[in-house]
Amino acid sequence: MKKSEYAKYLQSNHWQSLRKEVLKHTSSCERCRLPRWLASVAYDQDLNVHHTSYANLGNEDWMDLQVLCRYCHEIETFGRTDLRPVKSARCEMCGEIHYDVYAKLCRTCERVFNPPSLYELLESGTADDPIIFYALDGICLILRKHGVKADGINRYVTKQFEKLDKEASEAATTEVPF
């Protein structure tokens, strides 16, 4: 396919709606994990949907596509970029890249190891979040059974998070027989 044809394809309704659909399911760059909102602020462009294969053009499989920020997309396409990368930090707990450079932990670890206080949990109003829901459940149980003070409840919640984390890592290392 010629360059001009490809440029025309990128304007087509098919590609534009596929692109939007893919972005709806992605919240960050698949390479550097830059969140979508930060990508559009830093690089003045929404996350790009990149073709890793052109074999199925017009009838793409999602495996043919990769969501990249403008920075990573330029590196991928041209091998270089004039853009400056957004400052990042590594989580001291899990080693993942994150972009809140003043935080020691990524958001996941922050929630697992420094769970919010009872007050914050109740204020956050996101009880549909399974983790928060689980924590709230534990809090209610403790409240009903013992009437423990906030400190004790927080310790209980922390233990629950640790247990969940342990179960998750055990499940991850257990081989599934086929």
Ligand SMILES: [Zn+2]
């Ligand atoms: Zn990126």
Ligand SMILES: [Zn+2]
């Ligand atoms: Zn982490």
